[in-house]
Amino acid sequence: MTERSGSPSNSHAAVSLRGISKIFDDVTAVDNVDLDIADGEFFALLGPSGCGKTTTLRMIAGLEIPSAGSLQIFGEEVGPLPPNKRPVNTVFQNYALFPHMSVEDNVAFGLRMRKVDKAETARRVAEAISLVRMGGMEARRPAQLSGGQQQRVALARALVNRPKVLLLDEPLAALDLKLRQEMQFELKQLQREVGITFVFVTHDQEEALALSDRIGVMDGGRLLQVGTPEEMYDAPVDRFVADFIGRSNFLHGTLENSTTVCLSNGDRINVPVVDSDVIAVGDAVQVSLRPERVMVCDPHEVPEGHARLQGRVATVTFLGNSIVYHVQLDWMTVVVETDHRPDLRRRAVDDDVALWWRDDAIAVVRP
Amino acid sequence: MSVGEAELQRDRAERRRGLFLALPSFVYMILFFALPLVIVLVYSFATRTSSGSTSLSNWNLDAYRKLGEPIVRNVVVRSIVLAVITTAICLVVAYPFAWFCAHQRPNVRNLLLVAVMIPFWTNFLVRNYAWRILLSTGGPLSSLTERIGIGETNLLFTKTAVVIGLVYAFLPFMILPLYASIDRIDGRLIEAGRDLYGSGSQTFRRIVLPLTMPGVIAGSILVFVPSMGAYVTPELLGGGKETLLGSYIVTQFLTARNWPVGASMSFVLMAVMLVSTIIYFRAGGKNL
Numbered sequence: 001m002t003e004r005s006g007s008p009s010n011s012h013a014a015v016s017l018r019g020i021s022k023i024f025d026d027v028t029a030v031d032n033v034d035l036d037i038a039d040g041e042f043f044a045l046l047g048p049s050g051c052g053k054t055t056t057l058r059m060i061a062g063l064e065i066p067s068a069g070s071l072q073i074f075g076e077e078v079g080p081l082p083p084n085k086r087p088v089n090t091v092f093q094n095y096a097l098f099p100h101m102s103v104e105d106n107v108a109f110g111l112r113m114r115k116v117d118k119a120e121t122a123r124r125v126a127e128a129i130s131l132v133r134m135g136g137m138e139a140r141r142p143a144q145l146s147g148g149q150q151q152r153v154a155l156a157r158a159l160v161n162r163p164k165v166l167l168l169d170e171p172l173a174a175l176d177l178k179l180r181q182e183m184q185f186e187l188k189q190l191q192r193e194v195g196i197t198f199v200f201v202t203h204d205q206e207e208a209l210a211l212s213d214r215i216g217v218m219d220g221g222r223l224l225q226v227g228t229p230e231e232m233y234d235a236p237v238d239r240f241v242a243d244f245i246g247r248s249n250f251l252h253g254t255l256e257n258s259t260t261v262c263l264s265n266g267d268r269i270n271v272p273v274v275d276s277d278v279i280a281v282g283d284a285v286q287v288s289l290r291p292e293r294v295m296v297c298d299p300h301e302v303p304e305g306h307a308r309l310q311g312r313v314a315t316v317t318f319l320g321n322s323i324v325y326h327v328q329l330d331w332m333t334v335v336v337e338t339d340h341r342p343d344l345r346r347r348a349v350d351d352d353v354a355l356w357w358r359d360d361a362i363a364v365v366r367p
Numbered sequence: 368m369s370v371g372e373a374e375l376q377r378d379r380a381e382r383r384r385g386l387f388l389a390l391p392s393f394v395y396m397i398l399f400f401a402l403p404l405v406i407v408l409v410y411s412f413a414t415r416t417s418s419g420s421t422s423l424s425n426w427n428l429d430a431y432r433k434l435g436e437p438i439v440r441n442v443v444v445r446s447i448v449l450a451v452i453t454t455a456i457c458l459v460v461a462y463p464f465a466w467f468c469a470h471q472r473p474n475v476r477n478l479l480l481v482a483v484m485i486p487f488w489t490n491f492l493v494r495n496y497a498w499r500i501l502l503s504t505g506g507p508l509s510s511l512t513e514r515i516g517i518g519e520t521n522l523l524f525t526k527t528a529v530v531i532g533l534v535y536a537f538l539p540f541m542i543l544p545l546y547a548s549i550d551r552i553d554g555r556l557i558e559a560g561r562d563l564y565g566s567g568s569q570t571f572r573r574i575v576l577p578l579t580m581p582g583v584i585a586g587s588i589l590v591f592v593p594s595m596g597a598y599v600t601p602e603l604l605g606g607g608k609e610t611l612l613g614s615y616i617v618t619q620f621l622t623a624r625n626w627p628v629g630a631s632m633s634f635v636l637m638a639v640m641l642v643s644t645i646i647y648f649r650a651g652g653k654n655l
Binding site for chain 1: 577
């Protein structure tokens with residue numbers, strides 16, 4: 001597996017996956033995943049539906065048993081343990097609150113199952129309920145709560161057990177946009193307050209970028225790349241990652257040496273140093289060019305020492321704070337996004353333009 | 368005419384149409400259900416003359432008083448015990464099966480549910496006679512136990528045979544509501560229970576069982592009620608050795624020619640069933 005950055009070498013990673021696979025009948029849902037999640041980290045597993053992120057989370061929770069590999073939580077092998085024998089708790093998608101119990105009984109459930117004494121249970125339940133600001137709602141049934149309130153109860157029900165790792169399966173997906181943004185903020189705040197490792201699964205790249213310390217992007221059961229949100233955006237190593245997190249243009253080419261790519265139109269461009277462990281010299285590659293990092297100018301005004309592409313404006317779309325141009329080159333179309341400012345010249349359809357970029361604004365990715 | 372008025376008028380017309388469509392079933396139910404019931408009620412207050420006919424005068428509560436007599440009380444108690452045993456066995460047998468059904472692929476589960484209903488395709492009486500053959504001395508069951516070495520069994524005309532017959536007859540009524548309520552449980556609730564440190568049995572007791580309670584109660588009523596009043600099975604498989612409520616009522620009408628007592632017992636039986644059904648809906652209403 002190619003993990004480009006950020007794997008803590010710490011032997012007591014909160015969660016550590018080594019060669020983890022899960023095969024259902026004849027479908028490989030998770031394919032040989034290696035991953036270390038550090039203690040206290042807010043980690044996102046990001047990917048489209050069916051990419052294996054939820055199955056990975058469920059294996060950490062103990063709701064699925066891995067077909068192969070080793071799974072450790074704080075150095076203890078937990079692969080075959082049932083969920084009730086693991087120091088983790090889950091906030092389920094749609095929360096899975098027990099409909100026949102009050103908020104208080106829901107929150108107390110885990111402690112009662114573990115036979116924590118009554119006074120201690122009452123104290124911790126009250127504490128958890130106030131932590132998620134649900135005081136006064138103790139006697140309500142889940143059906144009497146709004147989506148956001150149910151979400152909070154689900155958090156309290158998990159956190160009251162003081163798990164070593166909290167797992168969250170699409171925690172915000174069931175909420176409407178405004179509430180989702182509010183809860184994002186609260187979730188982040190909460191994680192800082194309790195200091196517990198959070199691992200959450202999402203298909204929403206914005207959510208992953210906004211919330212997490214590090215992100216792992218999955219596709220087709222494989223973990224493609226792990227890194228901080230900035231690393232994932234600035235230096236994707238895989239076309240899927242570059243495309244899934246933000247938008248990008250992809251120029252086809254071949255890696256000539258660790259800092260040069262020969263584009264398919266024959267131009268040679270400088271690129272940030274490519275790690276030979278990830279992409280070998282001579283491989284077919286693509287160069288990811290973010291729309292907002294491409295500069296537009298008149299054909300002969302490209303500053304000295306920069307790669308350039310010549311083209312003609314095909315469409316102009318005004319978006320308020322920005323303008324999006326589709327620029328037709330003779331071998332492809334490039335999408336460019338520029339600020340909408342009085343000091344920037346606005347281009348019109350059929351204008352001849354040149355495109356250029358700083359060498360460090362692009363990334364070389366596996367096709 | 369204002370818009371509001373038009374709306375009101377259309378609502379009224381729609382209600383009238385609904386009533387009109389429902390009329391045939393109303394008439395049918397009144398004619399063949401409500402009216403006979405009233406007749407039964409009326410007869411239960413009548414007097415049996417010495418010749419065995421029923422005099423529709425002289426209204427009294429004698430028939431109800433008779434229910435307090437030890438013989439009748441024994442019949443009632445025996446019937447209740449038998450119905451409770453039958454219900455309990457059905458519950459224990461049906462729950463795992465319903466659970467299994469609910470967790471199969473859709474086509475497999477449909478096949479299983481059809482299988483549950485197959486017995487209904489054969490006449491009830493015929494099936495009871497089949498059990499007579501199965502359970503009789505020298506019958507298939509007996510030869511099987513003999514071959515295994517347990518010795519000959521003779522279950523026919525025992526209480527056990529009656530229970531076997533009743534469980535067989537009413538098991539589908541337990542399976543179907545249980546299946547429906549188990550199928551409705553969100554699997555994530557069970558996972559949540561396990562995730563929150565519940566063992567398998569704790570999760571079952573604290574989450575699955577309470578959530579399937581409506582099915583348990585519905586199934587129990589559907590089995591208990593007909594078991595209480597069962598007539599054919601106790602007669603054919605129990606040999607009428609011990610009188611149960613169903614046989615007792617029949618005897619009152621046909622043999623003893625004491626219609627008021629038969630009527631009062633029928634009515635009390637119905638009242639008991641009605642009350643348990645109401646209890647069910649109350650309990651179900653709270654949970655759903």
